[in-house]
Amino acid sequence: MPLENLELFEVFVRSKRGLDHKHVGSLHAEDSQHALDYARDCYTRRSEGVSIWVVKSSDVIASQEDDNEGFFDPSEDKPYRHATYYPLPKEVGNM
Amino acid sequence: MNISNKDNSQADLIEYATRLGDDSLILGHRISEWASNGPFLEEDIALGNVALDYIGRARMYYTYAAELTGEGKTEDDFAYLRNERDFSNYLLNELPKGDFAFTIVRQLFIDVFNSLFLPQLQTSANEHLAAIASKAVKETRYHLRRSKDWSIRLGDGTEESHQRMQKALADLWGYVHEMFEPDELEKRLIAQGIAVDTANLKEQWLAEITETLNTATLEVPEAEWAVRGGRAGHHTEHLGHLLCVMQSVHIRYPGAKW
Numbered sequence: 001m002p003l004e005n006l007e008l009f010e011v012f013v014r015s016k017r018g019l020d021h022k023h024v025g026s027l028h029a030e031d032s033q034h035a036l037d038y039a040r041d042c043y044t045r046r047s048e049g050v051s052i053w054v055v056k057s058s059d060v061i062a063s064q065e066d067d068n069e070g071f072f073d074p075s076e077d078k079p080y081r082h083a084t085y086y087p088l089p090k091e092v093g094n095m
Numbered sequence: 096m097n098i099s100n101k102d103n104s105q106a107d108l109i110e111y112a113t114r115l116g117d118d119s120l121i122l123g124h125r126i127s128e129w130a131s132n133g134p135f136l137e138e139d140i141a142l143g144n145v146a147l148d149y150i151g152r153a154r155m156y157y158t159y160a161a162e163l164t165g166e167g168k169t170e171d172d173f174a175y176l177r178n179e180r181d182f183s184n185y186l187l188n189e190l191p192k193g194d195f196a197f198t199i200v201r202q203l204f205i206d207v208f209n210s211l212f213l214p215q216l217q218t219s220a221n222e223h224l225a226a227i228a229s230k231a232v233k234e235t236r237y238h239l240r241r242s243k244d245w246s247i248r249l250g251d252g253t254e255e256s257h258q259r260m261q262k263a264l265a266d267l268w269g270y271v272h273e274m275f276e277p278d279e280l281e282k283r284l285i286a287q288g289i290a291v292d293t294a295n296l297k298e299q300w301l302a303e304i305t306e307t308l309n310t311a312t313l314e315v316p317e318a319e320w321a322v323r324g325g326r327a328g329h330h331t332e333h334l335g336h337l338l339c340v341m342q343s344v345h346i347r348y349p350g351a352k353w
Contacts, residue, residue, distance in 0.1 A: 006135065027137050030248065037241060041141040 008057040009035040011042075013049040021053050032056070104287070107280050109163045110183070111290055112224065113173060114326065116156030117184035120174055121334070122205065123149030124341050128192050141241065145202070148234040155227045175345035179335045180328040187270040189325075189334045196249055196259035200267055202242040207303045208274055209235040211296045220288035243307050250311025260313055268316035273323035275300070281326075 006028040012021035024043050029035035035054040044052065063071055079085045126146035133139025157170035187205065192198050213235055216228035249256040275297040277285060284290035305315050324330070344351060 028135060029137060034244070037244070038137040038141060040237075041144050042137055045140075045144060 006030060007035075009039075009054045010057050010060055011035075011039040012053040012055070013039070013043055014051040015049055017050060021051065024048075026057060029054075104283070105163060107284055108221065108289065109160050110280055111284055112156045112160040112163070114183045115224075115227075116153045116160060116173060117182045118188050119149045119156060120153035121182065121184040121337065122188040123147070123153060124337060125188065125190075125192050126198070126202075129198065134195055142198075145238055145241070148231075148238070152227070152231050152234075155230070159223050159227070171345065171350075175342045179330055179338060182330065182334060182338070183326050183328055184334075185270070185274055186322055186325040186331055187267065187274070189331060189337060190267070190270070191333055193263065193266075194259060196256065197263040197266065199242055199245045199249060200260060200263040202238065203246050203307065204267065204271055204304070206235060206239040206242045207300055207307075208293075208296065210239050210303075211299055212291050212293065215291040215296075219291070224289065246307055246313070247311045250308065250313040257312065260311070264308070264313060264316050265318065268318045269320040269322050272321040273325060276323065278326050 007030070008026055009029055009032070010026050011024050013024045014021045027035060027038050027042055029038050032054055036052060039052045039054050043049070075081065123146045126142055126149065129139065129142040130146070131139065133142055153174065154170050157173040160173060161168040161170055187201060190197075190201070193201075209231070213228045213232040217225050217232060219225045219228070246260065250260045251257070275293050277290070277293055281290045281293075285292045301315075308315050322331075
């Protein structure tokens, strides 16, 4: 089967209850149901997961390298957005 | 029960476990022949997983047969050191892998069969066999999901995929009947609550196959021919070739480990 007839999917696996789904890779499949089966076969064969998400790669809207300056640089000089910027009163102790 | 009856029933049990191991090993080997030849990478890996499930199943059955046999036998004696006539797998399982449609139709036939067979083996009076069935039944649930899915995709796919599926059905139909025909040995074990009476599974098997084929816009074959003989060690010409390949390393390097 020529690969161009298949769609590309991104695979997310949750390794344990309570943890987040993490991106583990991508694969080709006919449709989302098929992709889910293949994700099981390709990415969880060593008991890596308890839950799988698959998403069409074309449905993922990604930020572009070109946008990096505008997107990420402005936050570099704004330390007050980090909790560690603020001194904790002694009475609070460890948070 | 006198001693010789007990010996006979032990021999029956060994043979039964061996048969179930043969079915699994030979089919597992056939599926493994897709490794690096799959239609695309993801399916290649998926088929490899199914092959490994079957080979794992064979190991459990053979290990049990070896335990019962004693004399220091192991699973390897059963897999690698028996000849064609000693194997008693169903003929369906030994046929060359064919095209992808052929492999999928065979899997559909066997997966539906196992989805009916294994739950019954889980209730076997023999707890070893019941335990093996309990592990295998989960694998089969997934295998069946795959083979039904592919049957529908290919049957209701393109003109070519439909025609290939229909041809595979015609080529394989005569091989299904022996799965539902317990021989004397199996009948003796059925009477003891150990073996599964596969004759009882045929009606439901046919109903499920018909339902899937209908969804896949495929015709259920009406062919009258039937071949049988696997359980008695009468095989097609294909098994010998398979064994030559499968057993070659062990025979050349006895006891090799890796």
